[in-house]
Amino acid sequence: MTHSINDPIVETRGLEMRFSLPTHFLSRKKPVxxxxxxxxxxxxxxxxxxxxxxxxxxxxxxxxxxxxxxxxSSGEIYFRGERIDTMDEAERKPIRADMQMVFQxxxxxxxxxxxxxxxxxEPIRYLMPEKSGADVRAQVEAVLDATGCDQSWQRKLPHExxxxxxQRIAIARALVTNPAFIVADEPISALDVSIxxxxxNLLNDLQDERGLTYMFITHDLSVVExxxxxxxxxxxxxxxxxxxxxxxxxxxxxxxxxLLLAAIPRLEGGSFDAPREPGExxxxxxxxxxxxxxxxxxxxxxICRSERPLLRELETSGTMAACxxxx
Amino acid sequence: xxxxxxTDLHVAFPRGKKGEVEALRGVDLTLExxxxxxxxxxxxxxxxxxxxAILNLIADPGRVTQGSVTFDGQNLLELSERQIRRIRGNxxxxxxxxxxxxxxxxxTIGKQMIETLKAHRSISTRxxxxxxxxxxxxxxxxxxxxxxxxxxxELSGGLRQRVVIAIALLTDPELIIADEPTTALDVxxxxxxxxxxxxxxxxxxxxxxxxxxxxGVVAEVxxxxxIMYAGKCVETGRTRDIIDAPKHPYAVGxxxxxxxxxxxxxxxxxIPGSMPPITNLPTGCPYxxxxxxxxxxxxxxxxPLEHGVACFHPxxxxxxxxxxxxxx
Ligand SMILES: Nc1ncnc2c1ncn2[C@@H]1O[C@H](COP(=O)(O)OP(=O)(O)O)[C@@H](O)[C@H]1O
Ligand SMILES: Nc1ncnc2c1ncn2[C@@H]1O[C@H](COP(=O)(O)OP(=O)(O)O)[C@@H](O)[C@H]1O
Ligand code: SF4
Ligand SMILES: [Mg+2]
Ligand SMILES: [Mg+2]
Numbered sequence: 192m193t194h195s196i197n198d199p200i201v202e203t204r205g206l207e208m209r210f211s212l213p214t215h216f217l218s219r220k221k222p223v224x225x226x227x228x229x230x231x232x233x234x235x236x237x238x239x240x241x242x243x244x245x246x247x248x249x250x251x252x253x254x255x256x257x258x259x260x261x262x263x264s265s266g267e268i269y270f271r272g273e274r275i276d277t278m279d280e281a282e283r284k285p286i287r288a289d290m291q292m293v294f295q296x297x298x299x300x301x302x303x304x305x306x307x308x309x310x311x312x313e314p315i316r317y318l319m320p321e322k323s324g325a326d327v328r329a330q331v332e333a334v335l336d337a338t339g340c341d342q343s344w345q346r347k348l349p350h351e352x353x354x355x356x357x358q359r360i361a362i363a364r365a366l367v368t369n370p371a372f373i374v375a376d377e378p379i380s381a382l383d384v385s386i387x388x389x390x391x392n393l394l395n396d397l398q399d400e401r402g403l404t405y406m407f408i409t410h411d412l413s414v415v416e417x418x419x420x421x422x423x424x425x426x427x428x429x430x431x432x433x434x435x436x437x438x439x440x441x442x443x444x445x446x447x448x449x450l451l452l453a454a455i456p457r458l459e460g461g462s463f464d465a466p467r468e469p470g471e472x473x474x475x476x477x478x479x480x481x482x483x484x485x486x487x488x489x490x491x492x493x494i495c496r497s498e499r500p501l502l503r504e505l506e507t508s509g510t511m512a513a514c515x516x517x518x
Numbered sequence: 519x520x521x522x523x524x525t526d527l528h529v530a531f532p533r534g535k536k537g538e539v540e541a542l543r544g545v546d547l548t549l550e551x552x553x554x555x556x557x558x559x560x561x562x563x564x565x566x567x568x569x570x571a572i573l574n575l576i577a578d579p580g581r582v583t584q585g586s587v588t589f590d591g592q593n594l595l596e597l598s599e600r601q602i603r604r605i606r607g608n609x610x611x612x613x614x615x616x617x618x619x620x621x622x623x624x625x626t627i628g629k630q631m632i633e634t635l636k637a638h639r640s641i642s643t644r645x646x647x648x649x650x651x652x653x654x655x656x657x658x659x660x661x662x663x664x665x666x667x668x669x670x671x672e673l674s675g676g677l678r679q680r681v682v683i684a685i686a687l688l689t690d691p692e693l694i695i696a697d698e699p700t701t702a703l704d705v706x707x708x709x710x711x712x713x714x715x716x717x718x719x720x721x722x723x724x725x726x727x728x729x730x731x732x733x734g735v736v737a738e739v740x741x742x743x744x745i746m747y748a749g750k751c752v753e754t755g756r757t758r759d760i761i762d763a764p765k766h767p768y769a770v771g772x773x774x775x776x777x778x779x780x781x782x783x784x785x786x787x788x789i790p791g792s793m794p795p796i797t798n799l800p801t802g803c804p805y806x807x808x809x810x811x812x813x814x815x816x817x818x819x820x821x822p823l824e825h826g827v828a829c830f831h832p833x834x835x836x837x838x839x840x841x842x843x844x845x846x
Binding site for chain 1: 560561658659660674676677680704705706707708709710712713714716717731732733734735737738739758761771772773775776777778779780782783785786787788789790792793
């Protein structure tokens with residue numbers, strides 16, 4: 192994989208996303224849900240940047256904000272050095288072809304009434320209106336070949352396909368405009384094991400052929416280990432640890448990362464023998480004042496319950512961790 | 519005598535005017551007291567059908583067309599609804615993927631637990647309450663006594679599943695059937711719940727049928743394993759033996775396809791195609807269209823389950839044990 196370190200393709204600075212929730216009938220205060228609380232990431236060209244964490248930690252929100260499907264409450268987002276979060280739809284249109292998203296649920300993400308050709312032609316017609324009908328057809332054919340879809344699928348509707356085939360079609364749709372950057376939001380979570388391998392191999396091959404950059408969102412740590420170059424571990428809207436995949440698995444620095452890794456069921460067995468404390472995510476409407484992980488953290492001290500630790504580079508390694516005691 | 523003995527179980531659904539399709543096509547299974555069995559397979563393989571059929575819970579229009587389910591000497595498929603109620607939810611408990619299948623949203627946790635107990639035991643409300651709190655403590659629910667007054671929606675998904683486990687344990691069952699109990703939960707919560715189920719079964723000598731698609735979970739929790747494909751058991755045996763030396767090409771493929779079994783960045787082993795729907799099964803071995811080892815024989819006839827594997831050309835022909843013995 193090729194990295195040029197000072198050339199991030201995507202960057203977020205202090206990204207915050209707050210959702211206002213409906214007011215409770217007993218209260219006057221409008222509750223605010225903190226989905227992202229200051230996220231700074233840089234995704235390098237050509238890498239697979241994984242985002243992991245348990246449900247509700249903000250992975251999808253981060254992906255959607257980068258794609259411009261959500262407007263951040265504050266903070267900045269850059270694509271190839273250009274600020275994009277303040278752009279309106281017309282300004283954004285030229286770069287939309289360059290960034291695409293693959294969604295988790297291949298059953299919900301395809302329009303049931305559009306055949307495969309219509310599904311794949313639509314982004315070209317919308318984002319590349321200069322293309323002729325012949326160009327569109329050629330581009331659709333090429334992307335079907337590239338993603339291992341049969342040309343005979345063009346006239347078929349989504350219900351005629353299995354989950355794995357639909358996810359191939361969703362990947363083809365994301366690729367049809369030749370993007371440089373793809374957000375893949377849990378693209379294999381809904382698929383069976385034997386199909387997961389097919390889709391991971393496809394994503395890997397496409398990256399090699401086209402030099403794609405991936406932001407790969409997942410909760411499956413064994414996939415990250417195999418597939419990722421770098422990982423951001425998120426918890427309650429914050430990045431807790433950011434490091435190369437090798438470093439995360441060899442020497443996890445954040446207590447939350449350590450908890451996550453210890454939770455992976457192993458083919459060797461034996462790691463579920465000891466009792467585990469019940470742990471719960473804090474309420475994102477009333478996040479704890481200090482470290483969001485403090486209520487579950489085995490090494491938390493008073494400072495953890497009052498001061499939020501910032502993501503900082505540790506001296507001993509290149510790892511970044513947001514923990515008062517990580518070293 | 520085994521605790522549970524399932525023989526040649528078939529489940530079918532009507533299709534078209536007179537036809538039927540089979541979701542289970544002759545499954546055998548034996549479970550000893552206190553034994554933990556994992557049932558693994560891709561979605562649609564028939565895992566849930568097996569669980570429901572064991573409990574004689576197949577809903578119309580589906581039905582058990584053949585076979586027997588012998589629990590402690592009685593064929594559950596021949597019992598009256600009244601008789602089976604004394605076993606189901608009492609001597610055999612169930613845990614489902616969605617805790618809300620078990621929990622009633624309009625009742626407090628305490629009320630549900632007390633009612634469940636009183637339905638099966640002639641005890642006072644007071645005693646039922648005491649036992650319920652005891653079980654909530656057993657599944658490590660924080661401040662258990664006060665949770666008795668909580669409604670299900672006031673608890674997180676992980677805590678709800680713990681309550682379901684507490685309810686499953688109320689009647690001190692001999693067998694628990696858990697159908698994907700942690701599939702909807704996060705990994706850290708899954709680890710908590712599975713470690714809890716493992717220890718509770720082991721410490722109290724409770725047998726377990728654990729249905730999951732996760733081979734890692736099965737390796738952590740179960741002693742025996744059954745791998746299902748298209749309504750049939752294709753391989754069964756000791757969990758350790760199968761994971762270390764699978765014999766059926768499908769089991770081999772499933773294990774090889776896991777990212778943890780490939781070098782980093784290398785191409786993953788992939789099984790081509792996908793499992794056929796039960797409405798469109800191939801002739802012969804149901805796995806042959808995807809199988810690397812298939813021959814004309816596989817396309818013509820269904821391989822019988824012999825020595826724990828239903829395949830004409832299994833890997834490790836003599837089995838892991840024999841290989842190890844031969845090496846000595
Ligand atoms: N449109 C929305 N309105 C209100 N809350 C939302 C909305 N979208 C997401 N959330 C909340 O934001 C948090 C992060 O959600 P999400 O990004 O979907 O997490 P993940 O993808 O990591 O599971 C969750 O608490 C979720 O309930
Ligand atoms: N009501 C039904 N009518 C017809 N077929 C059904 C019905 N319910 C389930 N099936 C079929 O039975 C097969 C086995 O289903 P199931 O046991 O739920 O699979 P698993 O739990 O392994 O994912 C599937 O092919 C499914 O489509
Ligand atoms: S019987 Fe034949 S087709 Fe079926 S799994 Fe064995 S080798 Fe493959
Ligand atoms: Mg998500
Ligand atoms: Mg099922």
